[in-house]
Amino acid sequence: MKRTVPSIITFLVGTLLIVTFFIPHKPFSKLTDDFNTFFDIIAAFAFILGGGNLARMHGKRVASRQAGWFYSAVCLAGFFSMLIFGLLKIRYHDGALGWDLKGDLNNAQFLFQQMWEYIFRPGTSTIYALLAFFIASASYRAFRARNTEAALLLGTALIILLGRTFVGPILTAWLPPSLEFLTIPSLANWVMAWPTQAGNRAIMFGVALGIVSLSLKVILGIDRSHLGEKD
Amino acid sequence: MNRRRLIWAAVMLAAGAYLVLRIATGKMQAPVGVKGVGIWFAAFMTLAIFSFLFGDNPAYKFAEHLFVGVSAAYWMVVTFWTALVPNLFGKLFPDLVATYLMPGLKENGKAPEQDLFYLVPLVFGILLLWRLSPKAPWLSRWALAFIIGITAGLRLIGFLSSDFIGQIRNTMVPFVVLSADGGPLWGDTINNLVTLVGVTTALCYFYFSKEHDGVFGRISRVGIWTLMITFGAGFGYTVMGRVALLVGRLQFLLIDWLRLASP
Amino acid sequence: MPARLRLPELNRQFVFGLIAVVVCIPILWKFSFREYPSPMVRKVFDKVQSLPAGSKVLLALDYDPGAEAELQPMARAFLRHCAERKMKIYFMTLWATGPPVITRAIEDVLVPEFPGYRYGRDYVTLGFKPGNEAAVAIIASDLKKLFTTDGRGTNINDIEMTRPIRNIRSFDIVLSVSAGFPGTKEWIQYGTDPAGIPIAAGMTAVQAPLNYPYYPRQLLGLLGGIKAAAEYEALLKETYQKYNDPKYHLEATARMGPQTWAHLAIIGLIILGNLTTLLARAGRGRN
Numbered sequence: 001m002k003r004t005v006p007s008i009i010t011f012l013v014g015t016l017l018i019v020t021f022f023i024p025h026k027p028f029s030k031l032t033d034d035f036n037t038f039f040d041i042i043a044a045f046a047f048i049l050g051g052g053n054l055a056r057m058h059g060k061r062v063a064s065r066q067a068g069w070f071y072s073a074v075c076l077a078g079f080f081s082m083l084i085f086g087l088l089k090i091r092y093h094d095g096a097l098g099w100d101l102k103g104d105l106n107n108a109q110f111l112f113q114q115m116w117e118y119i120f121r122p123g124t125s126t127i128y129a130l131l132a133f134f135i136a137s138a139s140y141r142a143f144r145a146r147n148t149e150a151a152l153l154l155g156t157a158l159i160i161l162l163g164r165t166f167v168g169p170i171l172t173a174w175l176p177p178s179l180e181f182l183t184i185p186s187l188a189n190w191v192m193a194w195p196t197q198a199g200n201r202a203i204m205f206g207v208a209l210g211i212v213s214l215s216l217k218v219i220l221g222i223d224r225s226h227l228g229e230k231d
Numbered sequence: 232m233n234r235r236r237l238i239w240a241a242v243m244l245a246a247g248a249y250l251v252l253r254i255a256t257g258k259m260q261a262p263v264g265v266k267g268v269g270i271w272f273a274a275f276m277t278l279a280i281f282s283f284l285f286g287d288n289p290a291y292k293f294a295e296h297l298f299v300g301v302s303a304a305y306w307m308v309v310t311f312w313t314a315l316v317p318n319l320f321g322k323l324f325p326d327l328v329a330t331y332l333m334p335g336l337k338e339n340g341k342a343p344e345q346d347l348f349y350l351v352p353l354v355f356g357i358l359l360l361w362r363l364s365p366k367a368p369w370l371s372r373w374a375l376a377f378i379i380g381i382t383a384g385l386r387l388i389g390f391l392s393s394d395f396i397g398q399i400r401n402t403m404v405p406f407v408v409l410s411a412d413g414g415p416l417w418g419d420t421i422n423n424l425v426t427l428v429g430v431t432t433a434l435c436y437f438y439f440s441k442e443h444d445g446v447f448g449r450i451s452r453v454g455i456w457t458l459m460i461t462f463g464a465g466f467g468y469t470v471m472g473r474v475a476l477l478v479g480r481l482q483f484l485l486i487d488w489l490r491l492a493s494p
Numbered sequence: 495m496p497a498r499l500r501l502p503e504l505n506r507q508f509v510f511g512l513i514a515v516v517v518c519i520p521i522l523w524k525f526s527f528r529e530y531p532s533p534m535v536r537k538v539f540d541k542v543q544s545l546p547a548g549s550k551v552l553l554a555l556d557y558d559p560g561a562e563a564e565l566q567p568m569a570r571a572f573l574r575h576c577a578e579r580k581m582k583i584y585f586m587t588l589w590a591t592g593p594p595v596i597t598r599a600i601e602d603v604l605v606p607e608f609p610g611y612r613y614g615r616d617y618v619t620l621g622f623k624p625g626n627e628a629a630v631a632i633i634a635s636d637l638k639k640l641f642t643t644d645g646r647g648t649n650i651n652d653i654e655m656t657r658p659i660r661n662i663r664s665f666d667i668v669l670s671v672s673a674g675f676p677g678t679k680e681w682i683q684y685g686t687d688p689a690g691i692p693i694a695a696g697m698t699a700v701q702a703p704l705n706y707p708y709y710p711r712q713l714l715g716l717l718g719g720i721k722a723a724a725e726y727e728a729l730l731k732e733t734y735q736k737y738n739d740p741k742y743h744l745e746a747t748a749r750m751g752p753q754t755w756a757h758l759a760i761i762g763l764i765i766l767g768n769l770t771t772l773l774a775r776a777g778r779g780r781n
Contacts, residue, residue, distance in 0.1 A: 002369045006376030013377055017384025021392075029635065036632045037318065037639055038352040039381045040625030042374055044314035045356035047590075047624070049371075051307040052363050054299070071296040078300030086308030092265065101332055104646045105312050106597045112308060116594055118269035119276060120305055121559040123298035124591075125480055126280040128560040132477035132756070133284055133510045135470055140509055140763035144771050152456055153463040154764065160467025161761055164721040165754035166527035181418075189532050191464055192706060192718075194422050198429025199461025201398050201707040202454070205430075206437050208394035215387035218379060226379050227372050284510050309590040313622050317642045335647040343642075385627050389683035393712065397687065401711050465703050468718060472564060472699030474517070474756040475720040478749050479563020481517050492522050494743055 007221040014219035055079060078119070086112040156191055163188025259490045274488040277480060319356075322349040402430050429457040503770070509763065516755040525751035529728035538694045538715035539575070539729045541667070547580035549666040550659075554681060555599065558591035561673035561698050567746035568696035568723040569599050569671045571730060576669075577608045578734055582655050584665065585619040585645070588629055588676040593622050593645060607742070614653045621645025626676040630684040634662045662686065668693040678705055678713070687712050696723065724750045 013035060020032040058072035058079075066072075084090070090099045091109040107113065145151040162168045168184035175183055181190070217223035253259045262271035279294035321328045321336050325343045329336040336342060355374040362371035404426060408419035435447065436454030443451045485491045531539070545551075553572060557565045576583050585596045596619050604611050611617055620641050623629045632640045637659055641650050650656045658664065662685050670678040670693060678695040686693040694714040697705060702718025709716060717726060723746035730744075731737040737744065 002372065006372045009373060009376040010380035010383065013380030014384035014387070017381065018387060021388045033632060033636050033639055034348070035381060036385075036625070036628040038349075038355065039378065039628040040314055040623055040632070040640065041319045041349075041352040042355050042359060042378055043624040043626070043628075044310035044319075045359045045374070046378070047306045047310045049360055049362060051303045052360070054303045056363065058300075068292075071292050074293055075296040075300035078297040079304045080300075082301045082304035083307060086304065087311065102334055102647070105309070106593050106645070112305075113594065114265060114269060115301055116305060118273045119297060119301045120591075121562075121594075122273040122276040122480075122483070123280065123294065124302070124558055124560040125476065125483075125562060126277045127298075128473070129477040129480035129563075130280060130283060132470075132473040133513055135473050136513045136756075136760050136763060137506050137509045139470070139760050140504060140767045142767075143764050144768055146771075149455055149459045152459040153466070154768075156460045156463025157467040157470075158761060158764070160464050161470060161757045164467070164471050164719070165757050166529065166750065167754055167758065169530055170527075185530065185532065189534070190422075191460065192703065193534070193709075194425040195429055195457055195460045196464040196703050197706040197709070198426045199433055199457045200703055201402065201426075201430050202433030202437065202457070203461075204394050204398055204707050205434060208390040208398070211386050211390045212395065215383035215390075218383040219387070226375065285507070306590050309593070309622060310624050313590075313593075313645075314624050318623075318640070321642060333643065333647050335643040335649045335652075338649045338651045381628055385631060385684065389627065389680075393683040393687045393708075397712055398707055401707065461703070465700075468699040468703055470757070470760055471719045471721065471753070474753055474760075475564045475699065475749065476560070477513070477756070478517055478521070478720075478752045481514070481752075482521055482563075482749075485518060485521050492524070494748075 003224065003227055006227055007224060011219055011221060014215070018219075051079070051083070078115075082112065082115050085110065085115060156196075159184060159187050159191060253489070259488070270488055274484060277484060319349055319353060322346040323353065402426060428453065433457045433461075504763075504766070512759055512763075513756060516759040517752045520751040520755050524748065525755075526747055527750070527754075529724045529747060529750065531725040531729050532722070534709075534715050535717055535722050535725040536729065538717060539726060539733075541692070541694055541714050542572070542575050542579065542669075543733070545579060545581060545666055549579070549581045550584065550655075550664060551576050551581045552584045552586060552662070552665040552668045554586050554588070554668060554670045554672070554677075555592050555595050556588045556677040557595060557671065557673035557698075558589055559595070562595065563749075564698050564720050564723070565671050565673060565696065566595070566599070567720065567744075567749070568717055568726065569595075570603050570745065571723055571726040572669050572671065572696065573599055573603045574607070574730060574737075575726075577604060577611060578730075580616075583617040584655070584659070585617070585621075586633075587622045588624075588626060588680070589673075590622055590624065593619075596621075596645070614648075615655060618653055618655055619645040620650075620656075627680045627684050630676070630680050634685045634689055637661050637664075662689045662691055665691060667691070669695070671696040672701065673698050674701060677701070678716075682708055682712050696726075720746050720749055720753060 016028065016035065017032055020028040055076065058075045060066075061072040062069050062076065086105070088099050089101055089103050089105065090097060090111050091103070091107065092098075092111055092114070093109045103110070105112065108117075143154060143157075145154045162171065163184045168188065172183040172185075180186060214223065218226070250259075254261045260267050260270060262268050276294050276298070279290040280298075282288055283291045316328060316332055317336065321333065321343070323345065325336060325345055329342040355377055358370050359374035360371075362368045404423040406420070406423065406427070408416040408423060410416050432450050432454035434454070436443075436451040436458065438451075441447060486494055553569070553576070555565075555569055573583070585600070587593060587596060589595075600617070600619070604617060621644065623640055625632075625640075629640060638650060641656075643649055644653055644656065662668070668681055668686055668691060670681045672678045672681075672695065678693070678697055678701070681693060681695075685691070692714050693712075694716070695705065696717035697719075699719030699721075702716060702722075705713065705716055717723060724744075727737070727744040727747050736742065
């Protein structure tokens with residue numbers, strides 16, 4: 001029941017999808033569409049599971065007054081206020097609070113949208129923006145042309161960095177039209193379109209073969225690591 | 232109070248005084264009303280997360296935890312209203328959902344037929360949530376198995392067709408490209424050769440079942456060069472991407488919040 | 495090692511400060527130069543330009559605010575172009591964080607700049623659906639199985655422009671603007687490649703090199719990062735004179751100023767780092 005039934009479910013579902021690829025007709029195609037729709041619904045439950053887990057973990061930390069419990073309380077406050085504002089579609093307009101279960105969730109009057117705009121949006125975009133500082137620092141500390149391979153990597157990066165700004169055309173504007181292909185922007189475009197494409201394609205082959213073999217192992221029950229070690 | 236703290240306190244005080252002055256002179260929005268408070272809070276979130284550049288600190292931790300809680304709930308709410316309500320509850324209880332939650336379920340004023348087949352994803356969904364229960368959490372594996380089965384089946388087909396066979400087809404290009412009058416087009420020919428040589432040599436480098444020495448070693452060395460060019464381009468593009476995000480964030484601080492320039 | 499050959503070690507905070515300053519100054523003093531569109535961007539532009547009025551475009555905006563600084567200008571440029579060509583625009587997202595991004599694109603571009611564009615007749619938002627590649631697979635075979643209502647809760651069969659839509663083959667082109675998984679790759683693998691529908695994409699700079707292998711057979715062309723968005727805006731200006739008016743704020747073009755200075759600063763840091771190593775090595779050799 002704990003490992004055999006899940007393995008059978010995986011086998012049946014996975015096989016059905018493969019069969020449908022070769023025989024895209026009823027009943028296979030209909031069943032595949034149904035299963036894909038079910039997948040979407042179950043994926044939605046997965047988000048609830050994720051939120052539930054987060055609330056449980058931080059709830060425990062607050063209840064037992066563990067180190068950093070104050071921050072867990074902040075996390076829970078953000079979580080529950082967003083949840084209540086969103087599920088009940090609470091709106092704030094002209095100084096009055098109200099709720100509208102039938103309303104469009106994207107309505108800017110909903111407090112849910114206000115929290116998205118003023119907490120979620122700056123949070124997520126700043127976290128990614130932070131990386132610009134670290135990448136600059138890493139460029140200074142670690143990016144060295146120690147050998148041929150490293151020099152190639154560095155040279156390509158410099159061509160791209162210059163070629164993707166308006167400095168690139170200015171620096172090589174003196175080249176005659178017959179040598180236009182040697183301008184920095186042309187070089188940057190060429191590097192992207194040919195050698196980079198070739199390298200990425202080789203990586204893509206490797207990734208594709210890896211995913212195909214792993215999927216086969218999972219469907220055939222050879223790899224059951226996703227079911228966990230313990231019963 | 233040590234010297235470092237003293238300097239920080241002075242910087243904060245000066246910044247605070249500057250903000251007060253700008254608000255007093257009407258040059259920036261005061262933290263009043265939903266929008267005013269919102270923009271100020273967004274600025275606080277931005278600065279608190281940027282403060283991580285000087286090391287972990289309470290302001291960063293506060294912003295980080297608030298962000299985690301809000302985003303987890305955001306995903307739950309959005310999937311509830313966009314997937315569970317129309318695609319699950321709307322199938323199982325169409326009249327109820329159309330009356331109280333989503334009038335748009337009705338087509339020409341008529342609610343759709345009940346579809347009990349959708350009890351299957353409901354059961355699987357409940358099984359998935361069972362993981363939170365102290366009793367028999369292993370039941371969630373059945374739902375997980377369904378998710379894994381679909382993912383494995385879809386990926387096997389998608390990657391085999393588009394990323395393996397599709398890429399073989401994309402790599403099968405002519406060695407010599409001829410123009411309409413039969414003469415060679417040297418530019419296109421060189422480009423095709425770069426593709427063929429690049430893909431083949433890089434694949435040789437990934438072949439670890441044979442020692443990389445002799446001719447094979449030299450071929451795989453060319454493969455490494457191809458990959459280095461690839462990674463160099465990747466690095467250049469990554470820098471470009473990260474800087475673009477930083478520009479966006481600093482524009483928010485300087486233009487939307489401080490109003491030091493027009494958009 | 496002689497002291498005159500030694501370069502100072504820059505500490506992290508100095509590097510951080512330098513980057514902040516070189517980005518902030520051009521934001522405040524607005525430096526921007528002319529953009530020269532690359533062949534790849536021109537190809538995407540020409541394809542969209544060649545589609546007749548009334549063509550159905552599926553505009554998939556698969557990203558979150560984390561990538562908004564890079565992708566929103568691209569989405570706006572696509573949107574402006576499609577609206578100029580009088581196409582029927584169908585918005586969709588595979589990211590839960592996508593619906594507000596769609597709303598923002600509509601409110602910033604369609605509502606103020608194209609007042610004649612009407613919801614339900616000229617554009618519609620189908621909103622978000624979870625399921626990643628499974629969602630694309632259903633859209634490829636039977637869209638209405640997944641979308642019973644549009645993103646605003648109206649029945650999909652009660653909307654003029656969604657009534658005749660069956661699956662991905664009902665669209666003339668897919669324009670995917672994406673920041674990762676699920677995104678352009680999944681649209682190609684499970685949607686456009688099996689169905690034989692043309693797709694062009696705009697993506698983050700990080701994603702762009704990874705998707706080049708699909709070009710040109712499986713992907714008409716791709717716009718990588720803010721620079722490509724600025725080039726697309728330059729083509730819009732070249733083709734439609736009204737965009738030369740500063741009231742049409744072309745975001746990507748404006749951002750290329752700070753972008754350039756930051757690139758130059760990083761190039762300077764790389765060169766400085768290498769010089770430091772070279773001089774240290776030379777000093778060691780002499781000793």
